[in-house]
Amino acid sequence: MSLNEAQLFRLLTGFFGEDRVLFSMSVRAVCGGDLSVVTDVCDAETRAWAERSKCLFTVVDGADDPKMVVEFAPDFSLYIEVDQLERQNRLPGLLQSHGVQYLTISGTELNEMLDPRSSLDLVALLKEKFGIYDSGDDLLDES
Secondary structure, three states: OOHHHHHHHHHHHHHHOHHHEEEEEEHHHHOOOOOOOOOOOOOHHHHHHHHHOEEEEEEEOOOOOEEEEEEEOOOOOOOOOHHHHHHHHHHHHHHHHOOOEEEEEOHHHHHHHHOOOOOOOHHHHHHHHHOOOOOOOHHHHOO
């Protein structure tokens, strides 16, 4: 595990609990093991890809069912990595078809969450990424 991965792991376990965050779970396992039932987003090539691919962190519920996958967002600013591009094309739809949320965090977002002077924390990031607003937020009052 790299330093950034370890820092993100610590943030996730601090929020969700140590028993709820799993490292390097296979995509197939996150999707419940049977990928043949999802034919609209999972062709034979995608199933083979899922067999050999891992998720960085998987957050599970009390019944050990995967609920969210958290990974670092690929940085294509200097060059495009074909493996990462393929991953971004396959993984979100596959996870969504199995009811698992997919969250990517950029290096900048991680650094902000680690900075004690920053207002960005894991809760604020989750709200921003998933479009969740508190009842006190102005955006709900605009409806």
